[in-house]
Amino acid sequence: MNSYLGSIIKQFEYYKSLGDKTFAQLSFEEMQWQSDEDSNNISIIAKHIVGNMLSRWTNFLNEDGEKEWRNRDDEFINSYNTKEEIIASWESGWSCLFKAITPLETVDLERIIYIRNQSHTVTEAINRQLAHYSYHIGQMVFLGKLLKGKDWESLSIPKGDSSKYNTNKFSKEKGRRHFTDDL
16 A cells, blocks of 8 residues: 555656646636637636645545535636746645655555545545546646647657657666556
8 A cells, every 4th residue: 555655646647747747838818718618628628626725635634525615616717917927836736745745654544534525535536636637637638639730749758759769768678666656
């Protein structure tokens, strides 16, 4: 389970980096683009992720993950005025998450916490949030790629480079490494 804790932190860092790299390629105006009034743009998706993070990870071992002060519906109203505001908010959410999970120990993983009065082990809650954030960050990456078209800088193995990538990986000794170590 110690390897789980280390791995989960690396997984969250990886998904944060995908969001960071998406933001870096986009202007504020691009982050505001939405296909229609009922769809979410990148800044709204980021705002929702941050709202969820602050609610779930603030005092998460002792309080329900759905805080009374959270206004989830407000997360879907675009209120950012600059790209810097989006990034500052994004960083606050991730800071809250890492502050909560970094000190965890193996014994904590079977503790019961609640989200909307539904019990979860800490492990289940972490997995739930990892899946939730990766789902939404994937949406942000897809929108970024759609908006930038040919100017998009790939965040994974670029098309046509799989053989080159695999040759590099297989040229190394077998060993225990996390897939994010080379990123």
